[in-house]
Every structure is written in C-alpha cells, then in structure tokens.
Amino acid sequence: xxxxxxxxxxxxxVIVVILALWEVIMKLIAMWKAARNSHKVWYICIALxxxxxxxxxxxxxxxxxxx
Numbered sequence: 001x002x003x004x005x006x007x008x009x010x011x012x013x014v015i016v017v018i019l020a021l022w023e024v025i026m027k028l029i030a031m032w033k034a035a036r037n038s039h040k041v042w043y044i045c046i047a048l049x050x051x052x053x054x055x056x057x058x059x060x061x062x063x064x065x066x067x
Contacts, residue, residue, distance in 0.1 A: 022053045030056030033063060 027046060034043040039059075046056050 019052055026053035026056035030059045
C-alpha cells in the first residue's frame with residue numbers, strides 16, 4: 001500500500017511540473033505577442049490570471065496572423 005501511495009505522489013509531482021512549464025511557456029509567448037501588438041488589456045489579464053495556459057492560448061489563437 002505504501003508503494004502505491006509513493007507512485008501516485010511521483011505521478012502527481014510530474015503532472016504539476018508539466019502544467020507549470022506549460023503555463024510559463026504559454027504566458028511568455030502570449031505576453032510577448034500582446035506587448036508587440038500594443039494590447040494592454042490582454043497583457044495585464046494574462047499577467048494577472050493563472051489559467052494553466054488557457055487564457056494565453058486563447059489570445060494566441062484569436063490574434064494569429066491570417067494568411
């Protein structure tokens with residue numbers, strides 16, 4: 001039973017680290033694009049709210065260049 005709990009702790013830590021990295025990467029990309037496009041409201045919202053990369057991803061998808 002103790003081995004089972006230890007394995008789940010390791011899995012939980014791995015998942016948290018992956019989500020944290022995802023959040024940081026998406027946040028940096030979206031904030032960089034918002035700053036370049038002079039979207040101050042988006043920049044502030046992305047900086048303030050931690051949404052596991054969902055808000056930055058929405059910004060990136062909405063404001064991507066049309067070809």
